[in-house]
Amino acid sequence: MHQLLSTNPVVVQFTRSSSLRGKAKTLVGPAVRRILHHYRIHDHDIPASGPKKNVLKHDVLSFIDKKELQPVPKVKTPPAVPETAPADVISKPSLGRGEKFTDIPLTNMRKTIAKRLTDSKHNIPHSYVAADLQADKLTALRKKLAKDGVKVSVNDFLIKAVGLALRAVPEVNVQFKNDEIIRIPTVDVSVAVATPNGLITPIIAGADRLQVSDISAKIRDLAGRAKINKLALNEFQGGSFTISNLGMFGISNFTAIINPPQTAILAVGGTRLELGNDLTPHSLFSLTLCYDARAITELDAQRFVNHLELLIGNPDTMITDTTRINVSNIDLSALL
Template sequence: MPIEIKMPALSPTMEEGTLAKWLVKEGDTVSSGDIMSEIETDKATMEFEAVDEGTIGKILVPEGTDNVKVGTVIAILLEEGEDASSIGAPAAKSETPQPADPEFKGTPDATDPNTKGNEGAPVARGESEAEDHGRPADAGPAQSASSTPAASGDRVKASPLARRLAAEKGIDIAAVTGSGPKGRIVKADLDGAKAGAAPSKAATPTAEAPAAAAPAPVAKPATVPDIPHELTKLSNMRKTIARRLTESKQTVPHIYLTVDVRLDALLKLRGELNASLESRGVKLSVNDLLVKALAVSLMAVPKCNVMFTPDQLVTFKRADISVAVSTPSGLITPIVTEADTRSLSSISAAVKDMAARAKENKLKPEEFQGGTASISNMGMFGIKQFEAVINPPQGMILAIGAGEKRPYIVDGELGIASVMSATGSFDHRAIDGADGAELMKVFKELVERPLGMLA
């Protein structure tokens, strides 16, 4: 009996992904453990291995397809003795409307224009051309595909790709005539269509539907100015960053606390440690020491090493520090686990290794999902001070500015010292201002007397 190969959940939070590349083709024989495809999740590109052995009978989802829901059948595997004739037609998907609440997990985000019809009704992203052939024929005389209206009732029939391209180009998809099955709009129908060719039906009342009863217009993408430009498709990572940071700023009440920290003792210790570690090929960065200082501070002030949930406050017994790393695809935060008890050389090796693999999208989910707090260092760019956005569900993030020579009171007298500004962003639902201030005080003391973090 043919085996359905389904889109896997490659991380605990994965709901959909991009089928980036097929490494097999129809007719290929695979065994358990063979790499069949590369799948782009919200943070990394991962390899998908075969579980069973057999022959690839049919590939149902072509490579490059976005927004493939977890559990979607992407290919059919034939067992020994079977051929392609044993593959049945895929079952049509349910047309039952899904909740439009963006907080409802497992349904498309109701704010995503790619998931809506012209009147705002959610449309399943995985809908395929084959599904139209599986639906009962409409009552009434048969019509040719070229003359069939694109809409059936209030809903515009269009492929997910056509919807996305129309949204990107500002094209009113309801005004486009579909050439696909049953008048479905496909990519080719958008060629030559002009942006804003016709007003949206949602905004135009008809005789049958008075203006007072018309639904609220659906927000359209911003019109691109007539200026030379290029368009870059949003990656899954960039979409996730946008969603999570928006969620953080809208739902997490941030409180910001800043301290100025003298770096001279830390810089001296770093120089001495690097001299002693040179024979082992280890070179500590200032950031490595700051990761350690934050981790030790969190253990000293456990009220800040927390996570807020609607009915519980989770206090962690160790400090796993997420380190912000910039990659070509966007920001990712690989995690230094047990940073409070790790040696500085171990922290340095872990950060270097994960940062390199992050830039190649090769991190495993467990290496960037989790963590008890984050640190973001923009000192290398000369940024003096900034306020970072909390990475939910963590309770805080530390923003590190550039170290610079400043006038400073040294031993009771005005002098010149190397000083940096550090700003903690705290989830005020879970962490009181006084507790956040205590953490910043301990962090400052550890950096200014760094031997304390090594004891």
């Protein structure tokens, strides 16, 4: 047994290093010390040729070459298992050991999205207005419509409400190009849709004048074709405002990044129940308007959110024939 150990160069190196610890020459540079550590050899065994009897890198390399030594492999120590760990945890190997990872290159769409959103967050002064909207009447109306065979989602009503609010507050229905604010004559609402290739924003053109049921049919058609890359350019490029609704995925509230040249985006969270002052449960959801402070004032942003609050709180106003409605006659801004 002893003879077998003595013929193993790795063991010989390690034994020599251990037995001579404490007798090291003091003049050993970092590079030399690193090599000595990797090969588990001691500078005491190496003839020194330095001006002050110190071991040089050349001396170590010559010694290694002469002895035909190999680096000592590193010994990996398994992670310690707490004494109180269950028996099944101790017997199983650590999770993640031996797993393989795959690098997935970005698609051109994801590269473009990443670049545009990074530029937007870096160059556009993002400001925010947040609010909690009561949705009790909206929920009741949707149930009533469902009994009549009309199935529309909260998102469909939101698109309609945003369209009407943009018509009532045209100061928010703008784009920002070449350091100029551009008023958009139509109300075209973009809706963020997740696809296998990345996020895309199909446009509901003339959202302020469409019936909620028409909006529902149109968004289903656009979202379906977006997921199979069948949209025309004019169906997802442009628009005057964007809605990003993550409430359907269980997100309660969040902030979004403006998609230039648009100047605003609405982040919508999921519906939740809360007790009111009268201790009765109320249905609420949170939204956050993110707007470009260069193009939209804080007052106009707040007016826009207040109009949304009024429309969602009174959803009956959104299911009439909106092609005949003149918002200027209603004068919702007078509520401010």
